[in-house]
Amino acid sequence: MLLRKLLGEILADMGIVSGQQLEEALTKQRKLYGYEALPERIRRVTLVSEARLSTGATPLLGQILMDMGVATKDQLEQAIEKQDKMIEVYKLLNSEKLGATVEECSIINSTLNIAEVLKNIMKYANRVTNSVASTLMLLDEETGELVFSVPTGPKSDKLTDFRLPPGEGIAGWVAENEQHLLIPDVKKDKRFYEKTDEMSGFETKSILCVPLKAKSKMIGVLEVINKVDDTSFTEEDAMLLNIFANLAAIAIENARFYDELKNRYEEEKQLQEKLAESEKLRAMGLMASGVAHDFNNMLAIIFGNIDLAEVEDNKDMFLKRLAKIKKAAVDSANIIKRLQKFTKTNSEDTPFQPVKFNDLAREAIEISTPMWKDGPYAKGISIEIVDALTEEEFIILGNDTDLREAIINMIFNSVYAMPQGGKIHLAMYTKDESIYLEISDNGIGMTEETKRRIFDPFFTTKGANHSGLGMSMLYGTIKRHNGSIDIKTKPGEGTMFTIVLPKGKEEIDKEDEKLDPVVEIRESNIMIIDDEPEIGVLLSEILSNQGHQTCVFDNGIGGIEAFKKGSYEILITDLGMPGVSGWEVINTARQIKPGVVIGIVTGWDISEEEAKQKGVDFLINKPFRADYVLQVVANAVKSKTG
Secondary structure, three states: OOHHHOOHHHHHHOOOOOHHHHHHHHHHHHHHHOOOOOOHHHHHHHHHHOOOOOOOOOOHHHHHHHHOOOOOHHHHHHHHHHHHHHHHHHHHOOHHHHHHHHHHHHHHOOOOOHHHHHHHHHHHHHHHHOEEEEEEEEEOOOOOOEEEOOOEOOOHHHHOOOEEOOOOHHHHHHHHHOOOEEEOOHHHOOOOOOHHHHHHOOOOOOEEEEEEEEOOEEEEEEEEEEEOOOOOOOHHHHHHHHHHHHHHHHHHHHHHHHHHHHHHHHHHHHHHHHHHHHHHHHHHHHHHHHHHHHHHHHHHHHHHHHHHHHOOOOHHHHHHHHHHHHHHHHHHHHHHHHHHHHHOOOOOOOOOEEEEHHHHHHHHHHHHHHHHOHHHHHOOOOEEEEEOOOOOOOEEEEOHHHHHHHHHHHHHHHHHOOOOOEEEEEEEEEEOOEEEEEEEEOOOOOOHHHHHHOOOOOOOOOOOOOOOOHHHHHHHHHHHOOOEEEEEEEOOOEEEEEEEEEOOOOOOOOOOOOOOOOOOOOOOEEEEEOOOHHHHHHHHHHHHOOOOEEEEEOOHHHHHHHHHHOOOOEEEEOOOOOOOOHHHHHHHHHHHOOOOEEEEEEOOOOOHHHHHHOOOOEEEEOOOOHHHHHHHHHHHHHHHHO
C-alpha cells in the first residue's frame, strides 16, 4: 500500500504529473538501470528505493521528470519531503499493530453479507485507531453524495442514512481528492461540516478520514473521530487506517458483487418460473379446447339418451339407454381426472415415489391428444399416435407430475415436426438396470444446429408464439431423475428421442381392479356436510339404503353446532366450503370427539396418503359410485374399531 504513494505517485497525487507521463519516466528509468528482467513488483520497489542516492541529490526518477519538462526542482523537493515522512512512518509502524490489522481485515472478508461486512468494518476501525466513534460513508454514484451507512459511537443513530452534499466537509474533500486527511483540531479547519455535530449532539474534536477505493474506483470514505485517550491521531494511525480501508473496500465490493449475483439469480429464477408457468398455461389452453370438445360429446350422449329414455316404453331399451348414460358419465369423469393430473404441481422438494412409467406414458398420450388433435384434423392432416407399450410394469422412482409433463412435451415436439401429418411411435423396454422410452416420428427431422440447441432455454423453431421452454424443462426433469436423453435424427427422415432412466428398487402395492365386497358393519349415526345440497342428499340416500342413520348439513358452522349436541360415529365433510372449511370442521370434530371416524368427500385432487397424513380415515373422490362409498366407509369403520 505504501509503495504506491512513493515519489512518482506522490507527484501524481499533487497533480504535477499524469499517469501516462509517470509510466514514460519509469520506462526510461528501467532502461538505465537494466531492471527489465525483474518481476514488476520487485522493479517498482527497487526503483523507488533509489529515489534519493545521497542527501541533497535529485533522485534519478526526479531527474528524468525534470528532463522531460514535467516537474520542477521545487516540486520534486516537496514530493521528496512527503515521501521521506511516509518512509519514516513506515519504519516506525508497529509490526504487532500491522499484524492485528491484517487479521481483523481477514475477519471482515470472511463473510459476503453486506450488512455484516459494514458492521465489522466499523467495529474494527475503532479498534485499529483506538477511536471513540467512526463513520462509513458510501458514495451515491448518481448524486455524488456521501451516505452515512454505519455510524458508530454516541448518538450514532441520529446520522443513519444522512446524506452529505458533494464536496462538503472533510469527508467530501477526501472523496473528491482521493487522499486521506488528519485533522488534530476540527474547529480550526474550514472544511469541517458542523451540521453533523448539530444533528447528533456529539462533539467532534479530531478526525482521521481515508478514502475507500476498490480497483482504483472511489466507493466512499472511512472516518474515525476522537481518540479514546483524548490525544490526536498520528501518521501511524493514518497508515494503519489506509491499509485497513484498502482491504475493507475489497470486502465491500465482494459483498456487493455477491448481492448483485444473488439478486440476479433470484430474478432469473422468478422469470424462468413465470415463463414455465406461462408455457403450462398455454398448454392448458390447448388442452381446455380439446377437453371441451370431448366433454361436449359426452354431454350430448347423456342428454340425448335422457330425452329418449323419458319417452321409452320398452324396459330393456330403457336400461340400455341408462347404461349409455352411465358410460358417458364415467368417460366424463376420466376426462376431468386427466385434466387434474395435468394441472397438478409438485414441489421440487417432494420425495421421489415408485411410479409405473408405462402407465405414465399412456396417461401422457391421453392427456396430450385433446390438446393438439383438433387443429390438424380441421386441416385434413392425419396424425396418429401408435402405442407400442406393453402391459409389463416398468417401475421407476420419480415425480409423476414432472415425468408426465416431460413425455407430453416430447409428444408435442413430434407433432410440430409433422406439419403434413404422420405417425408417432411410443415403445418401452428394459436393458441392464435401466428403462428405455423411445418416442419416434417420421417428420421433418433436425439439422445438426437444431439438434445441438434443442434443449437450450428459449430456443425454438416453432415461431414467436412458443416460449422455447418445453424441451429445456424436459431435459431438466430427466437430469433430476438421474437419466439421459439420446437423439437420432436426420433432415427429412424423422427423429427418435430415447429417454433412459434407472429402474426403481421399490415395489408398488398391487391395486385390485375390482372393488372388494362391501363389509357388513353395524348401523351407524352419520353426519354429512356438503355445501352442494344434492351431493349431501345423494350420499344420505346411499348410506340410508344400507341401514345407516344420516343427518345432512350444507355448511360447516351448522354441522359443528349439531355435532357438539349429537352422538355421531362417522363424519363426512366436503373441503371447499364458504365460511368454515372442511379442514376446520375436521380439526374441531377431533377436539370434540377424538375417536370419531372422519371421511372427506371432494372434487379436489387429493391422494389417500395426503388425507391420512392429516388424520382423515377415508377419502371419497367426486364423482363417486354408490358401491365405492359403501365400501370405503365400511373399511374405515372396521379398521378403526376392529
